Amino acid sequence: MTDRLGPIPFEQLSDAQRAAAQAVIDGPRGALYGPFVPLLRSPELMAAAQRMGEYLRYRSAIGVRLSELAILVTARQWTQQVEWAIHAPLALANGIKQDTIDAIAARRRPAAMAADETLVHDFCLELHQRRQVAEPTYAAALALFGEQGVVDLIGINGYYTFLSMVMNSAQTAVPASPAAPLPE
Template identity: 75%
Template sequence: MIDRLGPLAAQQLTAAQRAAAQAVIDGPRGALVGPFVPLLRSPELMECAQRMGEYLRYRSAIGTRLSEIAILVTAREWDQQVEWAIHAPIAGRSGIAPDVIEAIAQRRKSPALQADEAVVFDFCVELHRSKRVSDATYADALALFGEQGVVDLMGINGYYTFLAMVMNAAQTPAPASTAAPLPV
């Protein structure tokens, strides 16, 4: 596969692209990687996406550990190798059991999921596959996370779907990772 929107040389960047790239580099990500490489072609969109992603990834109402479950489910549903390569190791460091990560890679629900992880898993899988969430699953998420948490969970799914769509269309190559690639 050819990387359709690969890295741009510094001398190719417009002032707006340089500013947008620097904002990502100066933020918690520390580098211009993954989806931000193709998104750099639209610096204002990239800046907006980066700000949303920074909130959802680092400060959401459901916390980092549960956010990583949502990100992995989204990566799996979209066969997104970049998201998987980046987030499977982060999920492990965040306390997600290796059996859970492997089950998600295989499109299965792991019996090793903790109760709160199972609620997030069910919510995300239903949202991606059915394009809706059942009343029972919604009620479980609402009871655990409140309205802000439920909205943040929806936002994480939407944001990482957006990134997956960008990288799948751009054919962004996955970085080196300690995680095995997703089976296709």
Template identity: 75%
Template sequence: MEDRLGALPFAAMSAAQQVAAQAVIDGPRGALYGPFVPLIRSPELMTAAQRMGEYLRYRSAIGTRLTELAILVTARHWSQSVEWAIHEPIAREYGISDAMIAAIAARERPPAMAPDEALVYEFCIQLHQQQRVDDATYAAALAAFGEHGVVDLMGINGYYTFLAMVMNAAQTAVPPSPATPLP
């Protein structure tokens, strides 16, 4: 597959694109990569998206480990290889087990999860597969994470779905990664 919206040289970008790109480069990501490569074509959209993503990825109310788990479930649901390549090693670094990662990649329920991981997994699976979350799972998430955490968890699913749609349509090239590619 050919990357439909590949990297633009910084010098070839419009002034608005350069400002938006520099904001990403100067932020915690440190470079313009992944979904921001196609999104730079719409600098205002990219700026809004990257600000939301910066919050959800680095400061969500559910913490980095559970955020990365939610990202993997979302990436797998959308068969999004770029997000998987970026986030699989990060998830592992933050304590998501190899067995969980392999099960998610295989579209199987992980065999052993901590209670908070099982809750996030179930919440995400329901949201993606049924487009809603049942009352029992919602109540458990509310008890575990509070309203702030539940809203952030919904936001993580929605944000990474948005990025998956952008990159799937743009056929964004998968970066080199130590991650095991999605089947």
């Protein structure tokens, strides 16, 4: 598979592209990689996406551990190898069990999750597969996370779906990772 929208040499970047790239590099990500490589073709879109993603990934109302779980469920739904390569190790480092990660990769329901993980898993699957969230699942999420947490959880699913669409279309190169690739 060819990386359709690969890296642009620094000297070929426009001023707007250079500024957008620098904002990513100067932020918590520390480098320009993954979805930001193809998104650099639209620097204003990239800048807006980067700001949203920075909030959702690092400061969402549901916390990093559950955000990483939601990212994995989304990456699996889209078979998005770059997101999986980046976020499976982060999920593990933030407290998601390897058995849970392996089950999501295999499209199986994880056998043993914490109650909050089960709720996030089910909420994400319903949103992706049914295009809505059942009332009992929504009510449980609202009770546990509050309105901001529910909106942030929806936002994580939407944001990482957007990134998956970008990278699947661009055929973005998968970085080296300790995580096994997602099975097709």
